[in-house]
Amino acid sequence: MGETAEVLIIGAGASGAVAAKHLSEAGVRVVCLEQGRAVTSDEFYGDKPEWELMSQRLWHPNPNVRGLATDYPIDTSESDVNPLMFAGVGGSTLIYAAHWQRFMPSDLRVRTLDGVADDWPFTYQDLEPFYDFMDEEMGVSGLAGDPAYPPMTPPPLPPMPIGTIGRLAAKGMNDLGWHWWPAPQAIPSRAYRGRSQCVRRGTCMQGCPEQAKASTDLTHWPDAIANGAQLITGARVREITVNAAGLATGAIWIDRDGVEHHQKAEKVIVCANGVGTPRLLMLSGGDRFANGLGNSSGLVGRNLMMHPYAATVGYFDEPLDSWLGPAGQAIHSMQFYETDKSRGFVRGAKWNAMPTGGPLGMRSAYGGAPLEEAWGENLRRSTQKRFGHSFEWGIIAEDLPDPDNRVVLDDTLTDSDGIPSPKIIYRNSENTEKLIAFHLDRQKEAMEACGASSISTTTLMRDCGWHLMGTCRMGNDPETSVLDQWGTSHDVANLHVLDGSTFVTSSGFNPTATICAIALRSVLHMIETRAEQRTAS
Amino acid sequence: MNTLTDNQRQTLGRIGDSLIPAALGMPSFTGAEAQGEMVDHVLALRPELLNDLRRALDGVAADEDAASATERLNREDPEALGAIGLVASSAYYLMPGVRAIMGYKGQEHRPASADEEHDYLRDNLLQAVVDRGPIYRDPGVE
Numbered sequence: 001m002g003e004t005a006e007v008l009i010i011g012a013g014a015s016g017a018v019a020a021k022h023l024s025e026a027g028v029r030v031v032c033l034e035q036g037r038a039v040t041s042d043e044f045y046g047d048k049p050e051w052e053l054m055s056q057r058l059w060h061p062n063p064n065v066r067g068l069a070t071d072y073p074i075d076t077s078e079s080d081v082n083p084l085m086f087a088g089v090g091g092s093t094l095i096y097a098a099h100w101q102r103f104m105p106s107d108l109r110v111r112t113l114d115g116v117a118d119d120w121p122f123t124y125q126d127l128e129p130f131y132d133f134m135d136e137e138m139g140v141s142g143l144a145g146d147p148a149y150p151p152m153t154p155p156p157l158p159p160m161p162i163g164t165i166g167r168l169a170a171k172g173m174n175d176l177g178w179h180w181w182p183a184p185q186a187i188p189s190r191a192y193r194g195r196s197q198c199v200r201r202g203t204c205m206q207g208c209p210e211q212a213k214a215s216t217d218l219t220h221w222p223d224a225i226a227n228g229a230q231l232i233t234g235a236r237v238r239e240i241t242v243n244a245a246g247l248a249t250g251a252i253w254i255d256r257d258g259v260e261h262h263q264k265a266e267k268v269i270v271c272a273n274g275v276g277t278p279r280l281l282m283l284s285g286g287d288r289f290a291n292g293l294g295n296s297s298g299l300v301g302r303n304l305m306m307h308p309y310a311a312t313v314g315y316f317d318e319p320l321d322s323w324l325g326p327a328g329q330a331i332h333s334m335q336f337y338e339t340d341k342s343r344g345f346v347r348g349a350k351w352n353a354m355p356t357g358g359p360l361g362m363r364s365a366y367g368g369a370p371l372e373e374a375w376g377e378n379l380r381r382s383t384q385k386r387f388g389h390s391f392e393w394g395i396i397a398e399d400l401p402d403p404d405n406r407v408v409l410d411d412t413l414t415d416s417d418g419i420p421s422p423k424i425i426y427r428n429s430e431n432t433e434k435l436i437a438f439h440l441d442r443q444k445e446a447m448e449a450c451g452a453s454s455i456s457t458t459t460l461m462r463d464c465g466w467h468l469m470g471t472c473r474m475g476n477d478p479e480t481s482v483l484d485q486w487g488t489s490h491d492v493a494n495l496h497v498l499d500g501s502t503f504v505t506s507s508g509f510n511p512t513a514t515i516c517a518i519a520l521r522s523v524l525h526m527i528e529t530r531a532e533q534r535t536a537s
Numbered sequence: 538m539n540t541l542t543d544n545q546r547q548t549l550g551r552i553g554d555s556l557i558p559a560a561l562g563m564p565s566f567t568g569a570e571a572q573g574e575m576v577d578h579v580l581a582l583r584p585e586l587l588n589d590l591r592r593a594l595d596g597v598a599a600d601e602d603a604a605s606a607t608e609r610l611n612r613e614d615p616e617a618l619g620a621i622g623l624v625a626s627s628a629y630y631l632m633p634g635v636r637a638i639m640g641y642k643g644q645e646h647r648p649a650s651a652d653e654e655h656d657y658l659r660d661n662l663l664q665a666v667v668d669r670g671p672i673y674r675d676p677g678v679e
């Protein structure tokens with residue numbers, strides 16, 4: 001470990017993998033420290049009968065439920081929503097649903113168009129070539145021509161079939177004259193670059209046992225390692241170190257035997273996600289940066305956005321095989337995406353039509369119901385009504401940045417190495433509540449239009465913090481942002497952040513296509529300007 | 538080694554049947570014989586449920602009616618009842634006979650054929666969306 005890395009990456013998830021692959025390809029000496037371990041596809045339960053049983057513990061998306069030593073526990077006592085993630089090579093993409101959504105052009109111009117939040121420091125057009133590039137690297141399946149977007153390069157693979165539930169949902173939308181489109185997914189409809197064709201097990205959110213889904217342990221890490229990137233697992237970073245000149249010099253990390261190491265580096269890129277990154281910056285900086293590293297704006301950890309999720313389930317008399325995958329989405333709709341102020345709120349949401357899983361998953365939806373409703377003969381009736389006969393319209397609600405929604409260091413809770421855990425303080429805004437109420441009403445109409453015999457709604461799912469954004473926002477003004485448009489700290493010239501923390505606003509889309517496009521754009525810029533950059537050496 | 542004593546297993550059978558009774562063509566929890574090896578299998582995979590489960594089962598007297606024991610547990614120790622519910626329903630839905638009656642083959646291996654891919658183009662389901670044209674706002678390029 002004596003050797004100085006040219007670039008140290010912290011976190012081997014989506015953004016870390018993109019950075020490692022492209023930097024190493026350009027001949028940069030990369031070391032990546034990841035607290036989790038490498039997971040192999042035979043560890044996933046999707047191809048085993050016990051899948052649902054294990055999804056409620058070992059492969060649960062909430063680290064507080066999994067309780068693994070590789071995770072850090074999170075204090076959520078002051079949050080409406082639980083943040084969800086996974087620690088390992090591939091990070092949260094190991095268990096993501098692989099909805100592969102671009103932002104719409106308006107998402108980057110929220111202040112200009114709607115008078116709220118802030119504009120991004122770049123445009124949709126600036127990001128577009130990087131979206132295209134990432135589509136190729138991930139092996140995205142989809143259909144070109146979606147009228148919710150400007151014309152774009154077709155994805156490399158044909159779309160996944162929309163299946164029985166997609167067709168049913170689409171017919172309802174057609175009756176209402178509403179937008180829908182076969183959903184883009186980072187899931188290969190054909191074998192692609194060493195990955196298998198998706199076989200529709202529908203267990204994507206507990207890991208893909210088929211090596212089909214585009215998680216970055218499969219799409220990026222093999223190339224990065226072949227290029228010479230060094231990936232160290234079980235390496236929990238507790239502090240980014242700085243020198244007297246205020247530049248980052250590397251990081252202190254703890255191995256699984258509890259031994260501390262110092263990895264020296266000329267540059268540090270933090271890719272630990274929208275919760276892990278602000279936590280680490282707040283743990284770093286020492287006396288010189290008493291407020292946390294890169295935090296002269298006071299905004300590290302603030303403006304956390306998590307996309308509160310609401311959903312409508314429709315029940316149908318006919319069989320829909322509604323356990324068939326992919327788990328994520330068959331079709332999507334942006335009918336109510338753009339702002340219409342007459343609705344009483346700004347911004348909107350993407351909808352996704354999704355399958356409803358196996359028999360046990362439907363059981364857990366009853367949590368908290370009175371005994372006589374949840375069990376006994378009613379169990380029979382409800383299982384018969386729901387299982388295989390239902391689908392869900394989900395709402396990815398855009399939550400606007402609010403400095404009071406934040407990640408802070410917890411006073412008492414720590415991870416297994418004794419490092420302070422993050423605490424989440426997060427409340428839904430009035431705008432979000434109105435937005436969700438409006439969208440649920442429209443979804444009921446959509447369900448009725450496609451012939452649902454009955455409908456149920458979830459106004460806010462607590463375990464829905466899949467998307468962690470905004471806690472080290474980008475911007476041109478160092479007083480109102482943490483990073484510049486390339487993810488470089490305004491305060492520390494050789495410190496960069498490339499994960500979802502960088503987001504200025506959240507959009508109403510699943511974020512990973514945009515996280516990866518931004519990471520790629522920033523890394524290619526870093527490579528181009530390599531000679532001009534200030535480093536610690 | 539038995540994960541549950543005979544008494545505990547008997548109590549699990551009684552409460553399991555009150556949660557999952559025979560109805561609408563489906564067998565009860567013990568009717569499906571889920572209280573035997575399948576419960577052990579579930580507990581081997583989820584050993585952290587054992588404590589709550591044993592506490593729940595040991596608290597039910599042999600002569601306490603299953604329905605009232607269930608009501609009481611729900612009031613006094615919902616976590617313990619939750620463990621019974623999860624173990625019982627998991628074991629039940631893992632029984633091959635139960636899955637066969639439900640028509641559930643588990644999460645299937647069903648690769649898509651090229652035929653399925655574009656059915657909405659062949660029958661014009663998507664055409665109306667295309668015909669309505671763009672729906673995004675263009676903020677313009679500065």
Ligand SMILES: Cc1cc2nc3c(=O)[nH]c(=O)nc-3n(C[C@H](O)[C@H](O)[C@H](O)COP(=O)(O)OP(=O)(O)OC[C@H]3O[C@@H](n4cnc5c(N)ncnc54)[C@H](O)[C@@H]3O)c2cc1C
Binds near residue numbers: 093237
């Ligand atoms: C269940 C689920 C479903 C999802 N579905 C979708 C979807 O359909 N579409 C979509 O776009 N997005 C989805 N997401 C979100 C998606 O997974 C994330 O946006 C994406 O993985 C974020 O990438 P990242 O690089 O920011 O962080 P991550 O992928 O979370 O990676 C961060 C890595 O940093 C490591 N790390 C953190 N702290 C430290 C430390 N101190 N030391 C060392 N290592 C550290 C972590 O262990 C982790 O491996 C989903 C997420 C979940 C949990």
Ligand code: SF4
Binds near residue numbers: 046197202209327
């Ligand atoms: S549906 Fe496809 S991508 Fe999802 S787990 Fe199954 S094979 Fe993998």
